[in-house]
C-alpha cells in the first residue's frame with residue numbers, strides 16, 4: 001500500500017519538525033497444489049443495498065500430522081462496524097460481514113464471531129491427511145467511506161470481502177487485530193473459483209483472468225495459487241489494453257476525467273511489468289489489472305494478487321503529475337507480497353521495503369529520477385527516530401505510529417538496498433532478489449530467509465550490514481557508507 005501523502009519526500013519533511021528452510025524442504029514444497037485451500041464462492045451483488053450475499057465452500061487439506069480443535073477465519077470488514085481508530089478515517093456509514101449456517105463436513109457447528117475473528121469449532125470429524133469441507137453463508141454490507149473496501153459512484157471495491165481462512169503456523173492461529181497503520185492482512189496461497197451475480201450493466205475486474213464486456217448472467221472466474229481474491233464491480237470504468245513482453249495481459253482501468261493520464265499510466269504499467277520480470281523473475285499469472293481511482297481514506301494505491309489500485313495523479317513540487325511511481329510501487333508488490341509472501345503484520349518491511357526499492361529502481365532507470373540525496377536523508381532521519389523512539393525497521397505494525405511508519409518500513413530498507421548495491425555491485429543485488437524470488441515463490445518468507453539468501457548469493461556474511469540497516473546495531477565502516485556507485 002501507499003499512503004495518500006504520496007511523496008515520501010514530503011512525508012519525511014513532516015517527520016523532521018524463524019527457522020530456515022533447508023534446500024530439501026524447498027524441493028519437497030514445490031508440489032503444493034494438494035496442500036492449498038480452495039475457496040468456492042457464490043456471490044450476489046445488490047447495488048441498491050450495497051450488499052453481497054455469499055455462499056462459501058472451503059475445501060481444506062488437513063496436513064497429515066495436524067491436530068485441529070478449531071479453525072479461524074478473518075472477517076476484516078467488521079473493522080468498519082464500530083470504528084475505533086480515529087475520526088478522520090471513520091467510515092461515514094458502517095459495514096460488516098456476518099456469517100451463518102456454518103458446517104464442517106456437513107455437520108452444523110456453533111461458530112463464534114468476535115470483531116474480525118471467526119472461530120469455528122472442530123470435532124474429531126477433521127481427519128488428518130484428508131480434505132475437510134467447511135461451508136457457510138455470509139452477508140457483506142459495504143461501508144461508505146471505508147478504507148479499501150468501499151463504494152464510489154457505480155463502483156464497488158471488494159477487498160477482504162469474504163471470510164478468509166487465517167494463517168496457522170508455529171506461533172498458532174494469527175488473530176492480530178485490525179490496524180489503520182499498514183496492511184494488517186495475512187493469508188496463505190489458495191485456489192479460487194468465484195461465481196458473481198451482478199446487476200445488468202456491470203462488469204468485473206478481478207484477481208483472475210476476466211471476461212470482456214458487461215456480464216449477462218452469472219460469471220465464474222477461477223484462479224489458482226494466489227493469496228487473496230479481490231474484485232471491482234463497476235458500471236463506469238473504461239480500459240486501455242495491452243501486453244507485456246512476456247505476453248501478460250495488462251489492463252489499465254480509468255474513469256471519465258482521467259483520459260489525460262490513462263495512456264501514459266498504461267505504458268508505465270507495461271514497462272514496470274517488463275522491468276520487474278526481467279530483474280526479479282517471471283510474473284506467473286496471465287493478467288494484471290491496474291484500477292485508477294479513489295478507494296478510501298488514506299489510500300493512494302493498494303496491492304492485491306493480479307489487481308492493483310492507484311490514484312491517477314500525485315502532488316509533486318511540479319504540480320500534479322501522473323502517478324507513475326504509485327503504479328510501479330503497487331505492481332512491484334506482485335513480486336513482493338503477491339508471489340513471495342510475508343507476514344505483513346509481523347514484518348511489514350519485508351514486502352514494503354523491497355517494493356519501495358523496486359519502485360525507486362524503476363523510477364531511476366526508466367524515468368530518470370535520482371533518489372540518492374533523498375535516501376541519504378532517509379538514513380539520517382531514521383537514525384534519529386531510532387535514537388528518540390527506539391523503533392527499528394523490523395517491528396510489527398502495532399509498534400509504529402503513522403508518521404514514522406513509511407520512513408522506517410518503506411524508505412529505510414530502500415536506502416539499505418541502495419547501499420547494498422554500493423557495497424556489492426548492482427548485478428549481485430539483482431541476483432539476491434531473483435534468487436529470493438525463485439526460492440520463496442508461492443510461499444511465506446521471513447527476514448531471516450531474506451538475509452540468509454543475501455549471504456549465500458553474496459558469498460559473504462552480511463550480518464553486520466543488515467544489523468546496521470534494519471536493527472540499528474553497531475556502525476558501518478565509514479568508507480563503505482560514503483562510497484558512491486552509480487547503477
Ligand SMILES: [Zn+2]
Pocket residue numbers: 001002329333352355
Ligand atoms: Zn506498498
